[in-house]
Amino acid sequence: MTPLPPSAPQARSRFASLRGSGLPAGRLQALAGRLGLPPGRDGAAPGAAGVGEPEAPALLVFAVPPEIRDPACWAPPVAAWIEAGDLEDAALADLAGRAAAADLFVSVTTATANTLQVARLVVQALAARRALTEERGGDIEFALHEAVSNAVVHGNLQVQGMKGLTVAALERFSQDLADRLAEPALARRRVEIGLRIAGETLWIDVADEGEGFLPAAPDAPAPPGRVAGCESSGRGLDLIGSVARSLRLLDGGRRIRMEFAL
Template identity: 50%
Template sequence: MASPSAGSLHGLGIPPDHVRRIAATLGLPEGEVPAEDGRVVALLADAEAAADPAHWARPFAAWIEAGALDDAAVVVQVARASQADLYACLTTATANQLHLAGRIVHAIDSHRPLTESQRDDIELVLHEAISNAVVHGNLQVEGMKGLSVDALDRFSAALAARMADPAFAARRVEVSCWLTPEGELLVEVADEGSGFVPQSRGDAVANASGRGLDLITAIARQVELLDNGRRIRIRFAL
């Protein structure tokens, strides 16, 4: 996969001197958003700073929640962003608040226009994958045990408790996208959880029950689980 250049940096809610330091370290321009054919890496303070849909379309191509990161960590994230066509690295709390799947699809569509059917399918798959990363990965909450009201209440309470814990809410969700010349979309969604080991018999993806992977595999062209279940790689035909 090709490695796009990082482009320029643009702060959203981030102090200008912070953006300036990072830009100087990386040798990148910062400040004004360039023309439509540019490539902007947005450094976000929080979910509120990322709320405007205009910041999830060309020329923006990467979104890094930098508010709690030191300069060295931001530099690492910008370097990772330069390896993908589109890239997002947000805290669990922010990814959940933003409904990240819809934002990513909006970004993809602005870089390579999608049909309505493609948008719907990709958003549904990314919603499942990102929800898995948030709920089962970073928050380490198991799926509902049954379909009763009590089961739903227990599941909701567990989610709320973990999201209220700064140690869990600050874990990161990473989404990387590549738009290939062959007309494919490749997406990887990664979390910082403990991973999981699918059943040993048969196909690993098919046996990873309780994580919506049956729906993902039914829609996507190809699905792979990597890093002991902490990363999912999904291919779509465009």
């Protein structure tokens, strides 16, 4: 992934505190020192600010995926969620630097993204900061769900789309998905989500660590109902294009940037 250069000082300027969930106290302290952020109490409800706690954005690093399913973890002041996984502190600091450049930021492993309702949680976090109509929130969640699914299945796991609408095709697809998830190197790959808001415009980037894919030639005419420059590849691009104001494929197809009107 090559979105923005990492910077621990940038994290210090963006975030007011570092929260931990499931991290050993010593590691939380070490990471807080590397980032220059005051550590929060491990195990405290990340969304509930206590007396004297800063209300400026907080960064949450978590170790146990089930804990992050609690909607309270996605409430302000937390604005970035990073799964520690098997990353060293230096790599986590790099992610914190990228998180500092976004209004909301998520980095999770493929295994977690495959089971966590990331799109719904991210939209809940967005709605806590910006009023969304039910229709707009639904559109954003739908597009984000498709993009995350693409990143997991076609990007990091490199599973091809179903070849036909038959029971046998579904069984083959499900088995391929399970087999690829069972490979530790693929399950550890990252899915990264970054949201940026400017005025009435929202941009959402979703990136994976797969091999990418080549879209159709930019000048090729798009069939009715399809997104110009995007081949029909089973990646749900047409579905995303039906609700997003625009979309772009970047980093050789490993990143999709969606734009929405708020």
